[in-house]
Amino acid sequence: MTLTHATNSLQVEKLPLVSGVSLIEGKPAAGPSRDPMAFVSISPPSGDPIGVEFHAATLEDADAACRAAWRAFHTLANRAAEDRAAFLDRAATKIDALGDDLVAWACAETGLTPARIRAERDRTTYTLRMFAQVVREGAWVRAAIDLPEPNRKPTPRPDLRRMLRPLGPVAVFGAGNFPLAYSAAGGDTASALAAGCPVIVKGHPGHPGTGELVARAVCDAAAEIGLDPGIYSYLHAGGAREMEIGAAVVRHPCVRAVGFTGSFEGGLAIARIGAERPDPIPVFAEMGSTNPVFLLRHALQSQSDPIAEKLASSITGSNGQMCTCPGLIFALRDELTDAFLRRLATLLDHTPPQPMLNRRTLDTLLRRLGEVASVKGVELRAGQAGRAAALGGGTIASGPALYRTSLATFRAERRLHKECFGPVAIVVLCDTEQELVEGAALIQGSLTGSIFSGAMDATLAARVQSILEQRVGRIIHNGVPTGVEVCHAMTHGGPFPATNQPHTTAVGPLAIERWCRPVTYQNTPDQHLPVELRSDNPRRIERLVNGVPTREPA
């Protein structure tokens, strides 16, 4: 069996040059000439290092980046919203202009396909441009004005005006599985910058070259718009200093909020550091998700094969390394399900191993597969745990795996409730419809929950949905969970452990609200008010005046 992966054709020696040092407010960090802590980026398909030495940021670099961000935060407050919008647009243009250089680096560093990387790049620049639009439009601040009533008895009513205000500098942790969309200039960075919060990125060690290219584009955009360069810094973080740099940034007094996408353990550790500060700050951590799928009888009756195909593709897309990969499948134990499972197993058995993002991700997957396989009552139905490890050489890859168990076993075994990050699903067979409903009640908090149903399944679908509404951020009917639209109505979030802040979304315009809090101005002279709250409403944004939405002056 061989790796059928497009990145094999990319020649690492042809990658465009990166400096290997952090970017602190637009300038390369000094970096010791012979850094004993240097680290390398590994290309998963070959397992070989890419020939560039990266230098992890020093604690002094981190401090300088955070201080510059604090200064920039205050200069940014005096700039027009249009400047922020122009900056976001320009950053998108600059990233687009990186063209195939960026695709080559990202593919080499992550093993993801060029098609996937191009789609992710387009999503990233779309998000930057969307937030530029959100900033221009201006209503996102949720402005509300309650006019004074000087003659009210017993006491006059004061003039009260409220809007969302940015928290201050934000630290963003690059995600291993989204080298573009949740890293140097992804959703967290874009939404924080849109809110008026400078960003310090702690780069992911799995794709430092990709990160540096994007970071340079963002810094150049800031310079071209004439913004304070402290608005954005990128810290290389890898090797022995990786954890230290992340912790230093989260602890830094100038940092006021944190965005994290990654593992459950990593998210909890970062959240704990944020909570244990003398002045605790919010940490928005998106962690693990099992994305359960419920297959109802009449859906399988008419759509068994198409559903199996959709699910196989959803399980193995990006080799299962999506936060919305479907990891649990609940179905009734009957012949329909048997046939469905045969089809799904065949599809997965015919999916060749694909690269995993990095050694750590593969090791975690193999450990989780071992845990799942060791549960009495769990049976391997397709694929082969550890098969990829047998490929030999340094290849970092894995094929898919499909397990089958009963609801009784699932109920008893917490090991089956946790995410297996990779191309893996566990099918839970339920003896009755009541067991299927119980399955929904047993799952951990998750980003998504999917229900495949036919018209005749409506009653059961409603029961399952009413439980999923308590457990997930997004409910999908007759579709797979992968594919997260960037739009107003999206919720990319969910109850613990999917995230630690279930009232938020990491995707869509509302993601900007994470980096803000409401501030009320009482009896404040117009000259001291933010422009969005001034009586004449110079930006003509929609505001709530005495409870009524209007774009008119107050």
Place this chain on the structure above:
Amino acid sequence: MTLTHATNSLQVEKLPLVSGVSLIEGKPAAGPSRDPMAFVSISPPSGDPIGVEFHAATLEDADAACRAAWRAFHTLANRAAEDRAAFLDRAATKIDALGDDLVAWACAETGLTPARIRAERDRTTYTLRMFAQVVREGAWVRAAIDLPEPNRKPTPRPDLRRMLRPLGPVAVFGAGNFPLAYSAAGGDTASALAAGCPVIVKGHPGHPGTGELVARAVCDAAAEIGLDPGIYSYLHAGGAREMEIGAAVVRHPCVRAVGFTGSFEGGLAIARIGAERPDPIPVFAEMGSTNPVFLLRHALQSQSDPIAEKLASSITGSNGQMCTCPGLIFALRDELTDAFLRRLATLLDHTPPQPMLNRRTLDTLLRRLGEVASVKGVELRAGQAGRAAALGGGTIASGPALYRTSLATFRAERRLHKECFGPVAIVVLCDTEQELVEGAALIQGSLTGSIFSGAMDATLAARVQSILEQRVGRIIHNGVPTGVEVCHAMTHGGPFPATNQPHTTAVGPLAIERWCRPVTYQNTPDQHLPVELRSDNPRRIERLVNGVPTREPA
């Protein structure tokens, strides 16, 4: 010196009867006939117990209340929004109908004046009716619909619809200092019920009789509207079982969020219990606040006496036991400030001792006063720490105190940065305008910050404000922080330690959002959608359809 307090005239034996047992889903808890854990309510002006024995809820009571709330949560989901609105309106009517019985109990149990209690009662019923209106109007769910694009390339865009959905049963901790507005049926209870979350109240031991009267009114309202009685339970909590009951409710799997108003230590303890659950739940804790006031030169030049009068009244109103009591006053060291201080000191010296809410509050105040007074460089300027203790008898009371110190001392002494809950303010004298600005940067997170300034102070006022925007939830110009309007533009919240959730407000319509999270429905058949998201928009609420606000069908 004597207590000049209206509650002295209330005769405890004339108080209307309360049962002294908890109300579990509308019914009195069984309660052992001879409860060795019974507790009493103390009347602060006399220090004597009120002649009713209260029985703390048992752990079985707490469990029954939480389970009933979980059941009610699901039945409530099938009721029209109008039923919730009618329930809130009816509860307000029932509380109004308690008339002077309620005022008598609340005054007897808290030592607050009848005028204050009547105002607080009116605020409470206003809040209930406001949330009834919010629920009827319906736009609070923030509905957003992005319509499908089946022909989009490379993949079709699905149908996506999002709204806020209630979290589930909410535990509310009664506050000592607001026996009505933040207790059995106060802001947290009203906003949670409005969101569709049943409420379990853990009563405050300082005013159990008041709490029981209000709780009975709420239960009666639920019965009259025909709602599941599990929607509301009230747990008496005092004596040795107080902490145990609170912890049991916060740990209960059926409880999905917690509202707390009280001390810093209490809030942190509750938040920790919520965070350490296997499924962590949000705890919204409003804790301590110093509410700093900045006096700028030109304000004192023209308004010294009126400002002194406003501040004296704000410091001593409700005997300083308001979360927005001004506890820190920053001013320049000059003759204007000297004159202002003389006037403020005289006013405070002429304010007689008034009752404190309870022994615990008084003891905490005396300990904090001892801490403040022991700081080298702090001078007592008016009042006398511990003066009230000298009143003799069992009276629970305190007079005001005013301290003076320098910015240098304030900078060095963390003991001065924390709240003194009671009629106490510390004046911090600053040698320069720069020191005044530094003072703003030194304060802890606070609910409010006030700036008194004249037209000529505009530059300095802007500098102070730009720092307060990072530190407080509400900025007040030329006014005192006490007096929190219930309106759209209000933010009653702020950075840690004022609250642990600075993105929220505890007052005003937005308070409802604390008890919800967004849920997205993808490709969901109309019949499975909540009514607010259905295509025909039967409730004609304002929704964001493809990003545009509209009341039209989608």
